[in-house]
Amino acid sequence: MRFESTKDYVATEDLAIAVNAAVALERPLLVKGEPGTGKTELAKQVAASLGLPMIEWNIKSTTRAQQGLYEYDAVSRLRDSQLGDERVHDVANYIKKGKLWQAFEAEEKVVLLIDEVDKADIEFPNDLLQELDKMEFHVYETGETIRAKNRPVVIITSNNEKELPDAFLRRCFFHYIKFPDMDTMREIVEVHHPGIKEQLLTTALTQFYEIREQAGLKKKPSTSEVLDWLKLLLAEDMSPEDLQRDGATALPKLHGALLKNEQDVHLFERLAFLARREGR
The missing domain is CATH 3.40.50.300 (P-loop containing nucleotide triphosphate hydrolases)
Structure with a gap:
């Protein structure tokens, strides 16, 4: 056994x-x-x-x-x-x-x-x-x-x-x-969402790990949450370009799948505000 x-x-x-x-x-x-x-x-x-x-x-x-x-x-x-x-x-x-x-x-x-x-x-x-x-x-x-x-x-x-x-x-x-590294996460995603386009997956996972590493985050998004997020991205037929963030849009697209409390949403809103102010 x-x-x-x-x-x-x-x-x-x-x-x-x-x-x-x-x-x-x-x-x-x-x-x-x-x-x-x-x-x-x-x-x-x-x-x-x-x-x-x-x-x-x-x-x-x-x-x-x-x-x-x-x-x-x-x-x-x-x-x-x-x-x-x-x-x-x-x-x-x-x-x-x-x-x-x-x-x-x-x-x-x-x-x-x-x-x-x-x-x-x-x-x-x-x-x-x-x-x-x-x-x-x-x-x-x-x-x-x-x-x-x-x-x-x-x-x-x-x-x-x-x-x-x-x-x-x-x-x-x-x-x-341990929380899966990028390569292991790719294997996990392939099990649940086989055939996902490489560029979309790379962009999404890069953004996901950046979010997890954000200082001050109260609850880091988990494996189950990134799988839900990817499911939504596929359902909305989003492209890698749709996921790009700038100072005005620090929140990730469809962020409700990843951020599960108001403190973390406000954190990214503050980051966007600071980025806009520095850009003036």
């Missing part, structure tokens, strides 16, 4: 090595990187490349680790007992299996994605240490122990919004997805 780039996803050599190392070590792969660099998509492509089903657990700020194991609905059981429902005699009827339970009981090996782990409370990763390490957990209501039939390939993503505990990091194989 080896992961490589797929027809829908360009994986750099170091990323492919990290995925395969985590699979070989049977350790969770912790993937960090800027939003929009393909961390979530990586898990989907690993599953596709290895021919495995995928189970996805999307983490929110209110998510608790216990929800990944199971949840016991005591309220429903109490209500059913008051109504004389026969289901009340079997506590298993009131246990909802979480994503880890589903992955553990799967008849075949699966890819388990724990997406954006840094959104949850700081204790969330620590609360999953033993379960991810031993690949088992105890269900107190029924007295049973759930053990993984096949150890899943676990991929955990983080946008680096908060530090993760050292004990959690020790149990993971870590990889940081």
